Amino acid sequence: MGLQLEPSFVQEAEHRPEPTISDAGAIPLVDLSSPPPTLIADIEAACRDWGFFQVVSHGVPLELLEGVQSMAKEFFSLPLEEKKRVQRDEENPVGYYDTERTQEVRDWKEVFDFTVKETFHIPVTEEDGRVRWREVRNQWPEHPPGMREACKEYRKAMEDLSFRLLELIALTLKLPPNRFNEFFKDTTSFIRLNHYPPCPSPDLALGVGRHKDAGALTVLAQDDVEGLDVKRKSDGKWVRVKPIPNSYIINIGDMVQVWSNDKYESPEHRVSVNSEKERFSIPFFFNPAYYTNIKPLDDLITEENPARYDEFNWGEFFMGRSNSNFKKLGVENTQIHHFKKKV
Ligand code: OGA
Ligand code: NI
Numbered sequence: 489m490g491l492q493l494e495p496s497f498v499q500e501a502e503h504r505p506e507p508t509i510s511d512a513g514a515i516p517l518v519d520l521s522s523p524p525p526t527l528i529a530d531i532e533a534a535c536r537d538w539g540f541f542q543v544v545s546h547g548v549p550l551e552l553l554e555g556v557q558s559m560a561k562e563f564f565s566l567p568l569e570e571k572k573r574v575q576r577d578e579e580n581p582v583g584y585y586d587t588e589r590t591q592e593v594r595d596w597k598e599v600f601d602f603t604v605k606e607t608f609h610i611p612v613t614e615e616d617g618r619v620r621w622r623e624v625r626n627q628w629p630e631h632p633p634g635m636r637e638a639c640k641e642y643r644k645a646m647e648d649l650s651f652r653l654l655e656l657i658a659l660t661l662k663l664p665p666n667r668f669n670e671f672f673k674d675t676t677s678f679i680r681l682n683h684y685p686p687c688p689s690p691d692l693a694l695g696v697g698r699h700k701d702a703g704a705l706t707v708l709a710q711d712d713v714e715g716l717d718v719k720r721k722s723d724g725k726w727v728r729v730k731p732i733p734n735s736y737i738i739n740i741g742d743m744v745q746v747w748s749n750d751k752y753e754s755p756e757h758r759v760s761v762n763s764e765k766e767r768f769s770i771p772f773f774f775n776p777a778y779y780t781n782i783k784p785l786d787d788l789i790t791e792e793n794p795a796r797y798d799e800f801n802w803g804e805f806f807m808g809r810s811n812s813n814f815k816k817l818g819v820e821n822t823q824i825h826h827f828k829k830k831v
Contacts, residue, residue, distance in 0.1 A: 503694070514729075517732070597683060601679070609621040611778060685766050704775060710769040711767060713767040778802060781800070
């Protein structure tokens, strides 16, 4: 990315990271080994008040995370030409890239994406406007050896943890615990290895610009370098998330917002960078099957609580929402509020 900040990375003045970030209020901490009534009450409060929380006693073996973390470090330290051998392109949306944009401004990061299913389908809109599903495959690098295996084991653990969290969220909504499971049979979940190199102008650029995650839930592992900022619902202030060893950061995505008919909102967040330290993070994006149609759950809709969204298709939403570098610039990304019913 060079030592000088190119103009494409510079955030508009209003979106630059303010030098003063409230670090007073930490996001909620949830102990997954708490007895069920406490656990459900804690998760309900965390989802309602923040949409963001950290979990401990989650049962994911630390070696699995450390395995992927060391593979990520090795992979990103390879020469650019080597990484580009698994670069994503017009045909395949997963692999390596360092050109992502969020809200039109380039992110100060490089990324390797892989999906949970080795083959998966993406919707492609034909000239006549019809949607066709195209099969694509993960691209695994030759180096470091063992990366594919380490990633496979880790993603299974992430899927298990996500199903557990989703079951708890269903319980907080007074739904049967498996209420959401049917949407995830042919899941489009994916994992992203993020590398945020030291940045010469951390006051002008962001690792990831402000955004909301599109899917159901995100389970994020970060290293011990802080950088994730969450917009606090109560006062709209940016709060820096403090790393806690062997914890995962969970946030609600747009789909849970719609299913819950806005009881839980998908929170805005961003990643700040710093001039000294590089940072690594690994989000697991827990996403429904492409063919899933999404709307507020009938079980939650009453006369007093009418559906606030029109039904839409997840695959089409996601492809319109992705900040892919091959998307036309100047077109606003699809956002969940575009599906709000007019009142
Ligand atoms: C993301 C994201 C946070 C982080 O990739 O969507 O919010 O700490 N990442 O890397
Ligand atoms: Ni995010």
